[in-house]
Amino acid sequence: MSAPGIVFPFLELLAPQEGDRILEIGTGSGWTTAMLSWAAGPDGITSIEVDERVATQAADNLRAAGYRPNLRIGNGVKGRPRDAPFDRVHVTAGVSHIPMAWIEQTRPGGVIVLPWHAGGLLGHRLRLTVVDGTTAFGRFHGTASYMMLREQRYNSRWSAHHHEEATHSTTRINPRTFWSMEPGAHLMCLALAPRIGWYDTSEDDENSLLLYELDDHTGQGSWAACDHKPGAADAEVAQYGGRRLWDELSSAYLQWASLGSPGYDRFGITVDPTGVHLWLDRPTALTWKVEL
Structure with a gap:
């Protein structure tokens, strides 16, 4: 179960009301299901859990708390069309691909809240408002890192295979720039340098950033490494594969900077049948x- 301090901001964004029909993706221990039952009434709550053992324990916990919402075992990605339409959808696992089923099963004007993990370890607290059966618009309300939906988990990792064939260059960008960059910059990197994961392995005498392809399940995908020693003018870059990951990531960051380093609150996304679109200021702008 996620800590209350992580859960409550999502529940506040969801803003459940008495009588709402709510779909919850991921019952877990049943704690948030009980909160939703208390706020909206258990008759309108449908909660789906993929793990039968977890679902059984959740049912016991909810009965002990005096609630009997509609609990189902299954794949929450498909939603629950039999109980639709819903006024609210509450997602308790990290999501990269936002299923169209959730939008289709939510009333126009209804709300979907979820931890959006389009890449890497950092997730974003996203609130979507549905406008019709195929389209939703939303903005970001802070960062939140959750365990991913089972079928959307990344199993790739950094591996410096074919290192003798890597290309080498230098950069004036310090790799530590990407350790704790602003969330607005992170969103730009998700859009302009997609499906790239990175993490730092820095030590006292060197700043290092390792990059890899998130969707590589073979261990033979593109990789990059950027290393900077304190006091050096340049950092050393090694890259291998069909993509130049360092070039993509650093270019995305610099494009964010060239736009005036826009803050987190200026970004939003549109989800429609053509995909997910990140926008700056308003959906009809950049x-x-x-x-x-």
């Missing part, structure tokens, strides 16, 4: 399609 947009980038996010390749998931």
Whole structure:
């Protein structure tokens, strides 16, 4: 179960009301299901859990708390069309691809809240408002890192295979720039440098960033490494594969900077049948399609 301090911001964004029909993706221990039952009434709550053992324990916990919502075992990605339409959808696992089924099963004007993990370890707290059966618009309300939906988990990792064939260059960008960059910059990187994971392995005498393809399940995908020693003018870059991951990531970051380093609150996304589109300020302004 996620800590209350992580859960409550999502529940506040969901803003459940008495009588709402709510779909919850991921019952877990049943704690948030009980909160939703208390706020909206258990008769309107449908909660789906993929793990039968977890679902059984959740049912026991909810009965002990005096609630009997509609609990189902299954794949929450498909939603629950039999109980639709819903006023609210509450997602308790990280999501990269936002299923169209959730939008289709939500009333126009209804709300979907979820941790959006389009790439890497950092997730974003996203609130979507549905406008019709195929389209939703939303903005970001802070960062939130959750365990991913089972079928959307990344199993790739960094591996410096074919290192003798890597290309080498230098950069004036310090790799530590990407350790804790602003969330707005992270969103730009998700859109312009898609499906790239990175993490730092820095030590006292060197700043290092390792990059890899998130959707590589073979261990033979593109990789990059950027290393900077304190006091050096340049950092050393090694890259291998069909994609130049460092070039993509650093270019995305610099494009964010060239736009005036826009803050987190200026970004939003549109989800429609053509995909996910990140936009700056408003949906009709500057947009980038996010390749998931």
